[in-house]
Amino acid sequence: DQQVKQNSPSLSVQEGRISILNCDYTNSMFDYFLWYKKYPAEGPTFLISISSIKDKNEDGRFTVFLNKSAKHLSLHIVPSQPGDSAVYFCAASRYSGGGADGLTFGKGTHLIIQP
Amino acid sequence: EAQVTQNPRYLITVTGKKLTVTCSQNMNHEYMSWYRQDPGLGLRQIYYSMNVEVTDKGDVPEGYKVSRKEKRNFPLILESPSPNQTSLYFCASSARDSYGYTFGSGTRLTVV
Numbered sequence: 001d002q003q004v005k006q007n008s009p010s011l012s013v014q015e016g017r018i019s020i021l022n023c024d025y026t027n028s029m030f031d032y033f034l035w036y037k038k039y040p041a042e043g044p045t046f047l048i049s050i051s052s053i054k055d056k057n058e059d060g061r062f063t064v065f066l067n068k069s070a071k072h073l074s075l076h077i078v079p080s081q082p083g084d085s086a087v088y089f090c091a092a093s094r095y096s097g098g099g100a101d102g103l104t105f106g107k108g109t110h111l112i113i114q115p
Numbered sequence: 116e117a118q119v120t121q122n123p124r125y126l127i128t129v130t131g132k133k134l135t136v137t138c139s140q141n142m143n144h145e146y147m148s149w150y151r152q153d154p155g156l157g158l159r160q161i162y163y164s165m166n167v168e169v170t171d172k173g174d175v176p177e178g179y180k181v182s183r184k185e186k187r188n189f190p191l192i193l194e195s196p197s198p199n200q201t202s203l204y205f206c207a208s209s210a211r212d213s214y215g216y217t218f219g220s221g222t223r224l225t226v227v
Contacts (some may be wrong), residue, residue, distance in 0.1 A: 008155075032214050043119070043205050043218030044158070045118060099163045099214040102148035102173060102207075107157035 003027045004092050006106035010041065014114050019077040021109050023090030026071065030092040035075045038087045054059060085113045117142045121206050121219035128196055128226055136191045136222050138206030146209040147189040148216065149181065151202040158205070164189055196226040
């Protein structure tokens with residue numbers, strides 16, 4: 001039973017436009033959410049995160065929104081750039097004090113930025 | 116440079132031949148985890164460790180063993196590898212009270 005779901009395996013966006021990646025979760029115990037970015041032949045790298053007590057977190061071109069009642073979060077990238085083409089993983093943790101037991105990941109969304 | 120180092124990067128082995136994938140981090144992190152990545156399945160946790168001598172099963176632990184005798188090292192052991200363990204493996208570490216896991220570059224394992 002998948003607890004973190006990314007229902008879009010791929011997404012194609014034109015350069016300069018907004019990219020919106022979605023993620024849903026089922027476990028109400030999840031307390032902290034993260035987005036990781038992964039290029040081929042590399043390990044995932046941390047992008048941005050949000051605590052369950054917030055509904056928005058911003059870092060430069062990246063914004064994560066959390067709708068706790070809907071168990072839904074999204075990552076917005078504005079404006080999209082060619083270097084943003086990668087696989088994006090949504091992840092969640094149950095512990096509020098840190099990811100002691102690791103993270104639960106979704107299946108990933110392959111974002112393709114077209115020139 | 117702060118990093119998580121996995122070895123080897125690539126490995127082809129035969130069914131039943133015991134192997135170990137090493138993982139070492141130089142950031143003095145308490146938390147460490149192993150994941151496997153498979154097409155269409157994303158990243159799934161195999162084992163995790165909260166500190167030295169403290170390990171526990173993740174979502175897909177069958178066929179794997181781990182140990183955490185030192186803080187910096189967290190090897191993944193396949194006692195009798197099978198073809199369904201062909202996968203891309205990632206080790207990751209994080210500081211106490213942090214969620215920001217740092218990942219290694221991965222080990223691509225093929226079991227024939």
